[in-house]
Amino acid sequence: MAGSGTAHLRDQDDIVLRVEGLVVEFPLEKGQKVHAVSGISFDIAKGETLGLVGESGCGKSTTGRAIMQAPRPTGGKILFDDKDLSGLSADELRRSRTKLQMIYQDPISSLNPRRRVKDIVAEGLSIWEGKGSDDPRVNDMLAEVGLDPERAGSRRPHEMSGGQCQRVSIARSLIMRPEVLICDEPVSALDVSVQAQILNLLEDLKAEYNLTMVFIAHDLAVVKNISDRVAVMYLGKICEVAPSDQLYAQPAHPYTAALLASIPEPDPDAKHSDAGLGGELPSPVDPPSGCRFRTRCPRAADLCAGEEPQMRRGRPGPVRRLPLPAGGGAGTRGRPGDGVDPRLSPAAPTAAEPTGSPVGSAAVVRPGSVRPGQDRDTRSVSARTCCQASWQASAQSPKARSKKECGAPS
Ligand SMILES: Nc1ncnc2c1ncn2[C@@H]1O[C@H](COP(=O)(O)OP(=O)(O)OP(=O)(O)O)[C@@H](O)[C@H]1O
Ligand code: SF4
Ligand SMILES: [Mg+2]
Secondary structure, three states: OOEEOOOOOOOOOOEEEEEEEEEEEEEOHHHOEEEEEEEEEEEEEOOOEEEEEOOOOOOHHHHHHHHOOOOOOOEEEEEEOOEEHHHOOHHHHHHHOOOEEEEOOOOOOOOOOOOOHHHHHHHHHHHHHOOOOOOHHHHHHHHHOOEOHHHHOOOOHHHOOHHHHHHHHHHHHHOOOOOEEEEEOOOOOOOHHHHHHHHHHHHHHHHHHOOEEEEEOOOHHHHHHHOOEEEEEEOOEEEEEEEHHHHHHOOOOHHHHHHHHOOOOOOOOOOOOOOOOOOOOOOOOOOOOOOOOOOOOOOOOHHHHHOOOEOEEOOOOOOOOOOOOOHHHOOOOOOOOOOEOHHHOOOOOOOOEOOOOOOOOOOOEOOOOOOOOOOOHHHOOOEEOOOOOOOOOOOOOHHHHHHHHOOOOO
16 A cells, blocks of 8 residues: 555464554644554464564554554454454453563663563563562573573663663563564664574574564564565555565565665665655655555556555465474573573574675574474465556566666666
8 A cells, every 4th residue: 555455364264363454543632643553454373473564653663562452552453362452351451461472662661770680571470470580480581582590680671781681571571471472673773793693582482482473673684584474564554465585576566666675785886776765754644645655656646646555465376385493493592691692692693594685684594493384375475555456576676676667767
């Protein structure tokens, strides 16, 4: 879109989380409101990772928080465990949140500065089971995320680095053994080497804890490597949803193509591309009529201002059988060292294959990062919202394609 629709939602038994027509608006003075999220829908199958990408301010964090009902959305349904979270009482909602956890965008400010790390991690156990920070699961969890329980447990957040704080956030979110983990830009505040460690840690824990994940980020390379499917957001709407490989190889929406074209190339001699996005994101207080992307879309036509394009499925892709993980991805963390496990130090990650990502990307694909049970149809559903039915990605590189198809000068 930016448009609406649910044609991309899947009808299968293993859908864990289904978001339908989610709307989040923030009231302003004089009757105005911020249209932060405007009728988006997506679903996530068990064990799947859905990447959520888009420019700053497009509504990614608002979507993550709306799933957690913090605050409750203005409209739409969040179906989890066969229940609509929006309709639950406060008590029922608190109970559901043990199975649905979120890692927040800023690792340091999301931790209570007055509490010790052990108490922060033990909070869920204390609330739900009356257990304290001496429960053995707290030390085990700290060790799981690569922190030395003896040294890190008694510190406070300001005595730790950003990467260590992010490990604490992950430990806190996993202590109650959730089913779904929403990661809101978990690595964007970290330097590149620490990003790789945290991403690998998340991949390992996902396999070990059998997690289903929503992974929010603006770094397209990071999202590509960690996600099974990717949803692209623009100004509170979803433009395109597709399996990760397909979306990056053949973007079906002009906005996705422009986003990919704007990724810098790790080649000092490469010419700067003109095919990236120009202009600013319009104000969500008064979004454009019709397709919200029309004010920046090189293919916009009169039709785009009058009608909001609806989600339309692409041709079904092949069902792929993926290899089972070697050892389930567990066992890549070992004896904790001084604060952080030495095997997670910058030299240690075992990058099985380079990502081919642009400069600055820390994403690393590791053996065992592919989850079992993905020999199903979950990878083949793609859809986009654009009135241009004929818009087809060619076999060219995203940059060349974007120039040609979006009419940018070559
Ligand atoms: N509490 C709030 N009150 C008013 N407006 C808000 C509030 N929270 C978010 N917004 C607005 O909603 C829109 C979406 O914000 P959101 O934080 O979800 O964007 P984002 O995609 O996560 O951006 P970033 O990549 O910078 O984190 C923005 O225009 C933002 O200013
Ligand atoms: S061609 Fe029209 S409908 Fe398609 S993305 Fe551009 S403005 Fe939106
Ligand atoms: Mg955000």
